Amino acid sequence: GIQVEQSPPDLILQEGANSTLRCNFSDSVNNLQWFHQNPWGQLINLFYIPSGTKQNGRLSATTVATERYSLLYISSSQTTDSGVYFCAVFTGGGNKLTFGTGTQLKVEL
Amino acid sequence: NAGVTQTPKFQVLKTGQSMTLQCAQDMNHEYMSWYRQDPGMGLRLIHYSVGAGITDQGEVPNGYNVSRSTTEDFPLRLLSAAPSQTSVYFCASTPGGYPVETQYFGPGTRLLVL
Numbered sequence: 001g002i003q004v005e006q007s008p009p010d011l012i013l014q015e016g017a018n019s020t021l022r023c024n025f026s027d028s029v030n031n032l033q034w035f036h037q038n039p040w041g042q043l044i045n046l047f048y049i050p051s052g053t054k055q056n057g058r059l060s061a062t063t064v065a066t067e068r069y070s071l072l073y074i075s076s077s078q079t080t081d082s083g084v085y086f087c088a089v090f091t092g093g094g095n096k097l098t099f100g101t102g103t104q105l106k107v108e109l
Numbered sequence: 110n111a112g113v114t115q116t117p118k119f120q121v122l123k124t125g126q127s128m129t130l131q132c133a134q135d136m137n138h139e140y141m142s143w144y145r146q147d148p149g150m151g152l153r154l155i156h157y158s159v160g161a162g163i164t165d166q167g168e169v170p171n172g173y174n175v176s177r178s179t180t181e182d183f184p185l186r187l188l189s190a191a192p193s194q195t196s197v198y199f200c201a202s203t204p205g206g207y208p209v210e211t212q213y214f215g216p217g218t219r220l221l222v223l
Binding site: 001004033035041042043045048086088096097098099100101102 | 149199212
């Protein structure tokens with residue numbers, strides 16, 4: 001099956017710093033989503049991004065489907081950004097999602 | 110809209126016990142799915158449904174049963190719980206069809222099997 005790899009696996013930032021998270025996938029996909037899992041375990045939709053670039057406040061994402069990767073940019077990080085960031089790709093019928101292993105982000109004061 | 114709801118939030122079972130995790134959505138979504146998340150890992154697909162009366166297996170279906178009698182509900186059954194099923198379970202829904210659309214996740218059920 002398709003492989004979804006995320007990097008880095010762990011990241012510690014000082015509040016106010018910027019970061020880029022990467023998601024590589026091994027095969028063509030129908031679409032891609034980015035999620036934030038907060039420290040309480042809740043999964044929050046960030047972006048639904050098959051291609052191109054989208055922005056939402058301090059977050060933006062870019063997917064280059066032909067090169068099989070997506071990037072999530074976090075600018076001016078805040079402690080509330082802490083948690084795990086997952087990318088997940090849609091494959092096959094039923095809108096099934098295959099998740100990456102995530103990037104654990106900790107933002108410190 | 111309440112979105113995707115799951116009950117219970119927490120559950121402790123003994124090995125061999127059975128239980129049903131409930132999932133409901135009020136968005137009239139055709140597609141619903143169950144995922145499990147083990148510590149330090151991403152979510153893995155257990156079973157999914159593309160409409161009432163239609164279900165199929167995902168990546169890790171063993172030990173779980175599902176049925177879909179209505180559009181709104183998609184329960185997950187553990188017939189004989191095992192410690193390996195200790196995990197956090199998430200239900201998700203999406204409108205279905207093409208182009209594919211965003212999946213919406215419930216708050217999760219934390220299950221401990223002793």
